[in-house]
Amino acid sequence: xxxxxxxxxxxxxxxxxEGLDSxxxxxxxxxxxxxxxxxxxxxxxxxxxxxxxxxVKSGKIKLVQVTPEGRQxxxxxxxxxxxxxxxxxxxxxxxxxxxxxxxxxxxxxxxxERLEVLTRQYPSVAVQIxxxxxxxxxxxxxxxxxxxxxxxxxxxVRLMCRLAEKHGRPLGSxxxxxxxxxxxxxxxxxxxxxxxxxxxxxxxxxxxxxxxRRGRRYAVKRSPAxxxxxxxxx
Numbered sequence: 001x002x003x004x005x006x007x008x009x010x011x012x013x014x015x016x017x018e019g020l021d022s023x024x025x026x027x028x029x030x031x032x033x034x035x036x037x038x039x040x041x042x043x044x045x046x047x048x049x050x051x052x053x054x055x056v057k058s059g060k061i062k063l064v065q066v067t068p069e070g071r072q073x074x075x076x077x078x079x080x081x082x083x084x085x086x087x088x089x090x091x092x093x094x095x096x097x098x099x100x101x102x103x104x105x106x107x108x109x110x111x112x113e114r115l116e117v118l119t120r121q122y123p124s125v126a127v128q129i130x131x132x133x134x135x136x137x138x139x140x141x142x143x144x145x146x147x148x149x150x151x152x153x154x155x156x157v158r159l160m161c162r163l164a165e166k167h168g169r170p171l172g173s174x175x176x177x178x179x180x181x182x183x184x185x186x187x188x189x190x191x192x193x194x195x196x197x198x199x200x201x202x203x204x205x206x207x208x209x210x211x212x213r214r215g216r217r218y219a220v221k222r223s224p225a226x227x228x229x230x231x232x233x234x
Contacts (some may be wrong), residue, residue, distance in 0.1 A: 040100070040101065048094065050093050051116065055081070055082075055107060060077055060094065060167070061082075061100065062074065064098045065097035072189055073189055089129065102180065156202065163182075176210065177218075
């Protein structure tokens with residue numbers, strides 16, 4: 001469902017627009033749309049034309065790519081403040097994956113045409129776009145490093161720490177609950193390993209007390225490698 005009215009607050013959370021004064025916000029937010037995506041619905045599908053830069057305001061979006069062989073690859077889960085669609089800034093291209101709402105999710109969209117107008121009116125935004133893309137590239141590089149040349153156990157531990165930091169909430173004084181329903185197959189897809197190997201690793205981590213299973217979710221024991229969740233102060 002799309003609400004056809006400006007939603008200035010969305011763009012204030014997007015670092016691309018950090019530094020613009022109130023008057024600038026009022027002029028450039030006229031075409032920003034707030035969109036509510038019901039749980040289980042698609043924000044976009046693999047192969048769709050990428051036409052917007054999208055910011056997640058609330059909720060969670062899972063990014064899933066299907067290979068020509070039919071294998072599913074989970075590229076990650078977007079939460080509040082995350083963006084997707086940056087590739088459309090450079091060329092009109094197709095979405096590389098499906099985006100599925102794991103719960104009711106609010107997103108804000110901004111078209112390429114409006115971004116082009118914005119960068120012409122406010123050159124400082126172009127600099128901010130470069131900085132934003134640099135941070136995204138750094139995150140992608142870190143993920144690639146996590147998938148290359150290290151044991152599956154370490155891959156799973158790093159994934160759990162990232163998810164706990166991004167999607168976790170405190171559970172007592174020693175645990176952080178990852179607020180995502182995760183199957184062994186989904187974890188295997190995220191780390192690029194077989195489900196059997198991941199199942200063995202998860203068993204080892206549970207035996208060691210590093211993680212606990214809470215229903216369909218995992219809780220991670222806090223350690224220097226497991227920062228306090230950003231949600232803990234809310």
